[in-house]
Amino acid sequence: MQPDRTLALKHLRELMKRDGIDAMIVPSSDPHVSEYLPQCYRYISWLSGFTGSAGTLVITTDFAGLWTDSRYFSQAEAEFKDTEWELVPLAVQGRPEYVDWLLQRIDAERSIAFDFQVMPLLIDKEINMKCHAKGLQVKHSDILNQAWTNRPELPAEKAYCISEDLCGESIADKLSRIRSAIKQAGASYHLISSLDDIAWTFNIRGADISYNPVVLAFALIGSDEVLLFVDEEKFAEGDIRRLKASGVQLRSYSSLQMHLKGLAASSVLLIDPQRTAKGTLTNLDRSIKIVESTNPSTLFKAVKNRIELDNILTVMRNDGVALVRFFRWLEKEVPSGGITEVSAAGKLTELRAQNPNFVSNSFAPISAYGPNGALPHYRPDEENPVVLKDYGLYLVDSGGQYLDGTTDVTRVIPLGRLSNEEMVDYTLVLKAMVEGCSTIYPKGTRGYQIDAITRKPLWDQSRDYGHGTGHGVGFFLNVHEGPHVFNKSNVAIEIEPGMVTSIEPGLYRPGKYGIRIENLVLSVPYIKSEFGEFYSFETLTLAPIDTRPVIKGMLEKRHIDWINSYNKNVYTILSSLLTDEERGWLRKKTMEI
Numbered sequence: 001m002q003p004d005r006t007l008a009l010k011h012l013r014e015l016m017k018r019d020g021i022d023a024m025i026v027p028s029s030d031p032h033v034s035e036y037l038p039q040c041y042r043y044i045s046w047l048s049g050f051t052g053s054a055g056t057l058v059i060t061t062d063f064a065g066l067w068t069d070s071r072y073f074s075q076a077e078a079e080f081k082d083t084e085w086e087l088v089p090l091a092v093q094g095r096p097e098y099v100d101w102l103l104q105r106i107d108a109e110r111s112i113a114f115d116f117q118v119m120p121l122l123i124d125k126e127i128n129m130k131c132h133a134k135g136l137q138v139k140h141s142d143i144l145n146q147a148w149t150n151r152p153e154l155p156a157e158k159a160y161c162i163s164e165d166l167c168g169e170s171i172a173d174k175l176s177r178i179r180s181a182i183k184q185a186g187a188s189y190h191l192i193s194s195l196d197d198i199a200w201t202f203n204i205r206g207a208d209i210s211y212n213p214v215v216l217a218f219a220l221i222g223s224d225e226v227l228l229f230v231d232e233e234k235f236a237e238g239d240i241r242r243l244k245a246s247g248v249q250l251r252s253y254s255s256l257q258m259h260l261k262g263l264a265a266s267s268v269l270l271i272d273p274q275r276t277a278k279g280t281l282t283n284l285d286r287s288i289k290i291v292e293s294t295n296p297s298t299l300f301k302a303v304k305n306r307i308e309l310d311n312i313l314t315v316m317r318n319d320g321v322a323l324v325r326f327f328r329w330l331e332k333e334v335p336s337g338g339i340t341e342v343s344a345a346g347k348l349t350e351l352r353a354q355n356p357n358f359v360s361n362s363f364a365p366i367s368a369y370g371p372n373g374a375l376p377h378y379r380p381d382e383e384n385p386v387v388l389k390d391y392g393l394y395l396v397d398s399g400g401q402y403l404d405g406t407t408d409v410t411r412v413i414p415l416g417r418l419s420n421e422e423m424v425d426y427t428l429v430l431k432a433m434v435e436g437c438s439t440i441y442p443k444g445t446r447g448y449q450i451d452a453i454t455r456k457p458l459w460d461q462s463r464d465y466g467h468g469t470g471h472g473v474g475f476f477l478n479v480h481e482g483p484h485v486f487n488k489s490n491v492a493i494e495i496e497p498g499m500v501t502s503i504e505p506g507l508y509r510p511g512k513y514g515i516r517i518e519n520l521v522l523s524v525p526y527i528k529s530e531f532g533e534f535y536s537f538e539t540l541t542l543a544p545i546d547t548r549p550v551i552k553g554m555l556e557k558r559h560i561d562w563i564n565s566y567n568k569n570v571y572t573i574l575s576s577l578l579t580d581e582e583r584g585w586l587r588k589k590t591m592e593i
Contacts, residue, residue: 008047008147009064015143023102025114026057026144032195033120033275035480036209039152041118043144048085050076052377058098069093070466071376074510096123099130108135116140116279124278159206159215159234161242166404167203167475168307171246174201178221181296187270189263192219192295194275196478200301202228202248205476211363212478213401218256225249229256257283272298298483301474303498308475309522312540315405320542320570321577322351327413327544328585334415340385341367352400362399362406362479369394373514376467376506391416393513399479408479408502409541410518414549425507426549429515431457432505434562436469437519440526443533445495447486454505463507470502473520497535499523517545542570544589552593564592
């Protein structure tokens with residue numbers, strides 16, 4: 001363990017002893033319950049060295065462990081090597097299983113603590129219910145901030161408004177829709193903590209969190225006033241005037257608690273318990289009634305409007321051009337030697353950045369060669385970069401944030417000779433992706449059903465993958481966007497026309513290789529029959545699928561037809577945007593199998 005982390009853990013335990021804390025829970029979260037965090041809230045990385053985006057630490061006098069899901073098992077084991085930290089695999093993603101572990105090891109009358117400012121309200125309720133049943137005390141503690149010397153400051157990046165030509169709906173119209181939902185819920189106010197919901201509602205974007213174009217803010221929406229709690233100096237004067245002209249009153253980021261404390265006792269406050277921290281409501285008058293429901297904006301922004309979709313189609317073409325140029329460059333340069341996972345990822349970012357609307361990557365690129373591909377959330381080691389060789393498989397999962405949309409795409413490229421096992425697995429993953437993308441499904445279908453359909457080709461061969469099949473994707477917003485998701489959990493959100501989702505099955509053989517193939521798809525109406533309405537997926541991503549590893553005999557005609565049709569469409573749409581040499585290369589890569 002690095003000396004500074006050893007000392008940090010020791011110091012934290014000293015503070016726990018001082019305050020009578022028997023166990024400390026540290027979630028991966030912030031006051032906005034974000035997935036990706038500003039540096040100043042990355043407590044887990046600072047304390048343990050784990051750099052994944054999902055997990056929870058539990059510290060006692062003689063134990064230090066991380067609960068996380070299968071996406072991060074190998075990563076955590078590597079990052080915890082030769083340290084006191086232990087990996088505790090989660091059985092169900094998102095569940096606070098560490099509470100049951102604590103209940104078995106801590107006697108009644110003992111105390112469990114966490115920082116209320118960063119604990120999601122929904123998780124807090126489950127922790128309290130279980131702990132109180134056993135007689136354990138649950139209390140707030142900010143000792144993490146006391147232990148973390150030289151903690152980074154809150155980000156202060158510039159923010160800006162985006163035009164209706166990009167997002168397709170005015171602030172006033174969005175607020176009108178939200179107010180209707182507030183009224184329908186029987187509430188008088190709605191508090192929004194989640195940054196992507198705030199960015200969508202007020203047509204603002206920022207850079208306070210890496211890869212997510214959001215700005216630190218809270219919002220309080222009532223029938224007569226709208227308060228946006230954000231540091232005003234982040235915006236240019238023109239943007240401030242625009243917000244105020246839409247009826248938005250700006251208040252300082254730190255003044256939320258004062259305003260919540262001043263709400264009338266007769267108020268009814270609508271909140272999303274999954275996207276609101278317990279500490280945010282600490283100063284609320286107890287007489288105020290709380291209504292809990294998903295943020296209305298979360299449901300609204302998941303269904304893209306026509307202008308957003310038209311812009312996304314443009315983004316997919318431009319992103320596809322960058323990918324074609326990258327794959328061509330890769331094929332040419334790898335045999336010469338010297339191309340690494342790091343330099344390859346950098347080249348792809350460089351090619352995307354040639355587009356004038358490019359803002360940033362939409363997440364840290366996963367550029368993984370050979371055995372590293374078996375780590376679903378692998379990050380290249382910049383200090384000791386792995387060189388790509390002229391054999392085996394190279395996996396690249398990446399995306400871009402553009403002013404006119406967000407992309408996320410995964411491809412696996414054969415760099416030379418492959419084993420039969422690699423080719424079989426590649427074909428099965430591709431078959432699974434085709435199954436998902438070509439699914440026709442009735443109105444009311446939920447994500448777990450799409451997940452199962454996609455997995456079937458792998459299940460038929462006794463294979464599976466630990467992560468979900470797909471996630472929602474924002475419009476120039478978070479690359480992981482709810483409320484819908486394609487995974488094994490029974491999330492009660494129906495798949496509606498206008499939703500953009502990834503379909504990304506995979507297969508991972510630790511120590512050997514990993515395979516994941518991902519497209520973004522749009523849910524669209526398909527047909528109405530005597531049995532009801534049916535929907536289908538329109539594939540949005542435009543990047544050639546490499547067919548060299550495909551074992552054609554493993555596929556049915558409908559799979560082959562889909563692959564050929566997809567690659568032909570990629571060529572047809574992108575060819576006019578390419579040079580003659582690039583066009584010739586793409587023609588060969590998209591030939592029918």
